Amino acid sequence: MISPERTLTPEQRDELIRTLKTRFERNMHRHPGLDWTDVQARLEARPEKLWSLHEMERTGGEPDVVGFDSQTGEYIVYDCAPESPKGRRSLCYDHAALESRKQHKPEGSAVGMAEAMGIELLTEQEYRELQKLGAFDTKTSSWVRTPPEIRRLGGAVFCDRRYDTVWVYHNGAESYYASRGFRGSLRV
Known part of the structure; x- marks a missing residue:
């Protein structure tokens, strides 16, 4: 169960997904061969990860997908802000x-x-x-x-x-x- 403090409102979730999608599409060189629909499906299946991504975004990290671990099926996200958040x-x-x-x-x-x-x-x-x-x-x-x-x-x-x-x-x-x-x- 997800803690209520670590839950996004539907509006926050939708805004975060839009922001992440836009960043993903603008920076395809960071994740060649990966498809946004697969990333989004994984994100939506793990709302506790969305909260962490929201915190990364809120503090200026500009998180983006930088890889995929084929052994675990996980997408790897790093802070990609030009300067330290x-x-x-x-x-x-x-x-x-x-x-x-x-x-x-x-x-x-x-x-x-x-x-x-x-x-x-x-x-x-x-x-x-x-x-x-x-x-x-x-x-x-x-x-x-x-x-x-x-x-x-x-x-x-x-x-x-x-x-x-x-x-x-x-x-x-x-x-x-x-x-x-x-x-x-x-x-x-």
């Missing part, structure tokens, strides 16, 4: 990092917000796959899922694109910047 910036990496800050705490954490939205942070590999579809984060940066061994030492990893190259960096997990957010993925 505006509604997900100024966040430290995770809850532990947020709690470690004594002063000037950010509103939240990237990992916490992603969990609340029902999505996953992109991995470094997924981020690199996204960058093959266009030039993303040319003025911003995005936290990516950090390997546990780096996180245990207090660090976190983020990426951006400068000089037509994808860069991977590290920072203290408790740091946050107005130009750094996170990109998410969702399997539908």
Whole structure:
């Protein structure tokens, strides 16, 4: 059963489907060989995923289909906004990092917000796959899922694109910047 807080109104659902369809059709290079009617049927069969997609859209992620997993039958959706989503910036990496800050705490954490939205942070590999579809984060940066061994030492990893190259960096997990957010993925 779907929680009432995670349910869209019929109007929200219809508007989201229209937005996703328009984006899908305008960006066919992101998903060659995939058909919107199949995607829409899958979305309509999984209303809990629609809520997560709505959250991705609401926070500026511009979600779009970037692939299909033939083994699971799932469509893969990434945030495809040109820059790190505006509604997900100024966040430290995770809850532990947020709690470690004594002063000037950010509103939240990237990992916490992603969990609340029902999505996953992109991995470094997924981020690199996204960058093959266009030039993303040319003025911003995005936290990516950090390997546990780096996180245990207090660090976190983020990426951006400068000089037509994808860069991977590290920072203290408790740091946050107005130009750094996170990109998410969702399997539908």
